[in-house]
Amino acid sequence: MNLPPGVRPVRNESGIEVKPLYTAEDVQASGGLAMLGLPGEYPFTRGIHPLMYRKQPFTMRQYTGFGNAADTNRRFKFLIDNGQTGLNVAFDLSTQCGLDSDDPMAEGEVGRVGMAVDTLRDFEIAFDGIDLDKITVSLTINGAAAILIAMYLAMAEKRGFDLKTLRGTAQNDILKEFVGRGTWIYPVEPSIRLVGDTIEYCAEHAPKYSPVSVCGYHIRESGATPTQEMAYGFCIARAYADEVIRRGVPVDEFAGRLSYNFNIFGNIFEQVAKFRAGRGLWAKIMKEEYGAKKPGSMWLRMIAGGGGGGLTLEQPENNIVRGAYYALLAALSGAQTMALCCYDEAYTIPSEYAQRISLRTMQLLVEEMGLAETVDPLGGSYYVETMTNQMRSEMERIIAETDAAGGIVKLIADGSIQSRVSAQAYRMARAIESGAFPKVGVNRYRSDEEVQRPVELHPYDAAAARAQIAALARIRDERDRVAVERALVRITTDARSGANLMPAIVEAVKAYATVGEITQRLVGVFGRYREPVRFDHREEQAA
Amino acid sequence: MNSNRRIKIVLAKPGLDGHDQGAKVVARALLDAGFDVHYTGLRQSPEMVVDAARRENPDVIALSSMAGAHLPFCTRLKPLLEEAGMGERLWIIGGSIPVADHDALRALGFKGVFATGSKLDAICDFIRENVR
Numbered sequence: 001m002n003l004p005p006g007v008r009p010v011r012n013e014s015g016i017e018v019k020p021l022y023t024a025e026d027v028q029a030s031g032g033l034a035m036l037g038l039p040g041e042y043p044f045t046r047g048i049h050p051l052m053y054r055k056q057p058f059t060m061r062q063y064t065g066f067g068n069a070a071d072t073n074r075r076f077k078f079l080i081d082n083g084q085t086g087l088n089v090a091f092d093l094s095t096q097c098g099l100d101s102d103d104p105m106a107e108g109e110v111g112r113v114g115m116a117v118d119t120l121r122d123f124e125i126a127f128d129g130i131d132l133d134k135i136t137v138s139l140t141i142n143g144a145a146a147i148l149i150a151m152y153l154a155m156a157e158k159r160g161f162d163l164k165t166l167r168g169t170a171q172n173d174i175l176k177e178f179v180g181r182g183t184w185i186y187p188v189e190p191s192i193r194l195v196g197d198t199i200e201y202c203a204e205h206a207p208k209y210s211p212v213s214v215c216g217y218h219i220r221e222s223g224a225t226p227t228q229e230m231a232y233g234f235c236i237a238r239a240y241a242d243e244v245i246r247r248g249v250p251v252d253e254f255a256g257r258l259s260y261n262f263n264i265f266g267n268i269f270e271q272v273a274k275f276r277a278g279r280g281l282w283a284k285i286m287k288e289e290y291g292a293k294k295p296g297s298m299w300l301r302m303i304a305g306g307g308g309g310g311l312t313l314e315q316p317e318n319n320i321v322r323g324a325y326y327a328l329l330a331a332l333s334g335a336q337t338m339a340l341c342c343y344d345e346a347y348t349i350p351s352e353y354a355q356r357i358s359l360r361t362m363q364l365l366v367e368e369m370g371l372a373e374t375v376d377p378l379g380g381s382y383y384v385e386t387m388t389n390q391m392r393s394e395m396e397r398i399i400a401e402t403d404a405a406g407g408i409v410k411l412i413a414d415g416s417i418q419s420r421v422s423a424q425a426y427r428m429a430r431a432i433e434s435g436a437f438p439k440v441g442v443n444r445y446r447s448d449e450e451v452q453r454p455v456e457l458h459p460y461d462a463a464a465a466r467a468q469i470a471a472l473a474r475i476r477d478e479r480d481r482v483a484v485e486r487a488l489v490r491i492t493t494d495a496r497s498g499a500n501l502m503p504a505i506v507e508a509v510k511a512y513a514t515v516g517e518i519t520q521r522l523v524g525v526f527g528r529y530r531e532p533v534r535f536d537h538r539e540e541q542a543a
Numbered sequence: 544m545n546s547n548r549r550i551k552i553v554l555a556k557p558g559l560d561g562h563d564q565g566a567k568v569v570a571r572a573l574l575d576a577g578f579d580v581h582y583t584g585l586r587q588s589p590e591m592v593v594d595a596a597r598r599e600n601p602d603v604i605a606l607s608s609m610a611g612a613h614l615p616f617c618t619r620l621k622p623l624l625e626e627a628g629m630g631e632r633l634w635i636i637g638g639s640i641p642v643a644d645h646d647a648l649r650a651l652g653f654k655g656v657f658a659t660g661s662k663l664d665a666i667c668d669f670i671r672e673n674v675r
Contacts, residue, residue: 182561
């Protein structure tokens with residue numbers, strides 16, 4: 001476009017030019033309002049429900065967990081007492097990697113960045129006194145997801161909840177773990193099989209449970225642009241859908257329980273356009289490509305949250321303000337659930353104090369700022385509608401490019417996606433260092449003589465770790481060894497035969513088999529993932 | 544050292560921490576600066592770091608830690624590296640490392656500690672200046 005002299009051209013992170021002014025002509029030129037519609041109606045660009053937050057505000061679900069199950073249970077109750085409406089459980093890295101607390105690789109890790117889980121007993125303690133019909137629980141677990149979903153269902157059933165109506169979510173998106181976050185265990189193919197097993201099992205036994213939350217989030221944290229974040233997320237969701245459909249399950253029997261997790265840092269209008277564009281595009285994919293009939297199968301149900309990649313170590317109080325803007329854009333985007341990274345997360349796992357500030361940030365939007373009153377308040381803005389159309393076209397282009405290159409599974413297995421996003425992360429790191437990409441308090445308005453603000457660090461509780469290991473030893477002693485061994489043998493047999501592994505895993509967790517024991521049996525059949533290490537795409541850095 | 548030889552770096556992700564965005568950014572910066580970089584990938588035990596060092600015979604052993612387990616890991620790694628004859632190589636560590644832990648890491652032999660926010664070129668300069 002022709003800019004007046006002295007006005008610099010600007011592109012957003014997705015590479016789309018941002019104009020100083022938008023009019024109805026821009027909306028027309030970008031495709032018009034064909035994909036707009038009404039909230040609650042196909043293609044759902046404006047929201048998946050007609051009344052959205054007027055009927056029910058977004059769920060507030062801070063990511064929490066540390067130490068042992070009893071410590072975490074206390075923090076859960078603190079958050080619930082403060083008005084939080086859902087739980088999002090953080091697990092320690094040994095649990096996430098399928099190791100028991102007494103494994104040599106777990107040394108120094110037990111309960112450090114999340115709650116330690118070895119057996120069903122830990123789930124019984126963690127959720128004690130919490131009404132699972134009122135507070136929905138999201139498990140942030142991937143490599144070990146099949147085991148922890150089995151534990152959650154077994155715990156709920158034991159407490160008398162009806163699995164036919166039990167709600168809740170597991171992250172269980174292993175493909176993105178190979179790109180970012182890194183808690184993979186098995187090679188790519190059997191990892192996808194396990195995701196398929198959980199979807200198929202839940203569709204039959206716990207039909208209201210969401211066994212997968214596909215995460216563009218961590219791909220974005222690893223260096224992806226906002227359009228890549230959503231496009232790669234959709235490619236991954238299609239890979240899981242294909243796996244389940246291949247087994248003969250009709251799309252409308254499971255697609256309604258697929259959910260999503262996207263990031264919220266960056267340019268406010270680019271982000272709002274991303275979510276609106278994504279909702280329309282996913283509906284179109286489900287309807288046109290998969291032939292879904294139920295509206296619920298076409299809904300992009302999502303948590304829009306976190307924003308960690310936008311927060312800074314420098315001047316950490318600025319992160320409170322960033323978090324407020326991120327929450328605002330998530331609310332403007334019509335997310336079902338929200339969570340915010342806390343201002344101290346560049347230093348430590350969040351303090352209770354920081355958690356409460358994040359929670360209050362979300363409550364302020366609903367209670368004081370009018371964000372829950374009107375659906376899709378930015379709908380009809382020339383700028384937002386134009387950008388929504390342009391972002392959707394860009395996502396479609398990335399999906400087509402990914403498919404043409406062999407598909408997302410191949411491109412993740414051979415390390416191409418990882419290499420591409422890490423090249424972008426490097427370019428961004430250099431742009432922040434040079435000041436070409438502005439970060440307040442980092443490359444702007446920085447005061448080098450500034451003393452580091454005291455941030456309350458969350459200490460590692462070595463005593464809690466020892467107690468966890470001692471408790472594990474007691475459970476190993478007390479449980480019915482014959483029942484455990486029988487269940488573990490069945491896991492090996494079913495892993496080899498190709499049967500759905502969930503019934504065997506459920507049997508094993510009910511017998512108090514450990515996360516590590518079950519994982520070992522699966523590794524015995526599947527082997528372990530070997531990470532492709534690639535640093536290509538250097539030509540793109542120069543471009 | 545002989546200026547005709549490229550400085551070789553083994554860059555490892557210790558323990559179970561899966562946050563590798565920073566490690567890969569640093570690896571690319573080191574490659575751009577002309578160093579020879581061997582990146583181990585994730586999930587390295589102390590023994591695996593030592594094995595990689597034995598195989599690659601690097602001038603520098605670099606760790607990237609984002610999830611807080613750096614002190615227990617480095618405490619286990621130090622005697623193993625020394626036993627392997629790697630005590631005189633340059634050891635450095637970067638990532639999410641609280642200021643309170645910097646002295647303890649230096650005392651363990653990690654001469655360079657590069658917390659989040661460190662400049663990529665500062666890491667490269669430090670390596671050039673400190674490799675014997």
